[in-house]
Amino acid sequence: MEKKTYYVNIASQEISQIPYGNNTAYTIEATDEEITQLRAKFNEVHEDDFGTFIRAHIPYVQYHQDTENDEYDTDLQQVIQMLYQLATPETKKAMDESDLDI
Template identity: 75%
Template sequence: MEKKTYYVNIGSQEISQIPYGANTEYTIEATDEEVFLLREKFNEIHEDDFGTYIRAHIPYVQYHDDRDNDKYDNDLQEALQMIYKLANQETKQAMEESNIGQEKNNETI
């Protein structure tokens, strides 16, 4: 399957083939299937984010004891790892310099 260049912004959960505005945070080379999987991960993050919003309105649930926040953090780390694996050389180097997305001792940073 042919790989195409995509521009990804984590904050807006945007994946585009056209660079514009702030969507060039990360540049990846991916097949349609890989982009679909990344989009699915972004959808999970969006759902997790809603769960953390609901939790924020329940005062007796502590942040450090909250499964919704843990799920959000885990899915965000998985998305960054996916981006790192698909990143072009320049993006991969920038991520390495920032310690983002690589696996370290079976843990994603």
């Protein structure tokens, strides 16, 4: 399959073929199937985020005993690892130089 260039913003969970605004933080080369997998992983992060929002309103559950936060952290780490695997050489270099735990 043919790989295309995509621009990804983790914070907004945006995946675009058009660079604009602040969506150029991560530039990747991916097939349609890989983009579908990345979108599915972003959807999991979004669902996990909602779970952490609900959990935040339960004061007696501490963070270190919170499975919702653990799931969020795990899924977000998987997104970052996937981005690294698909990253252009320039993006990989920037990720290597950053404080991201890949």
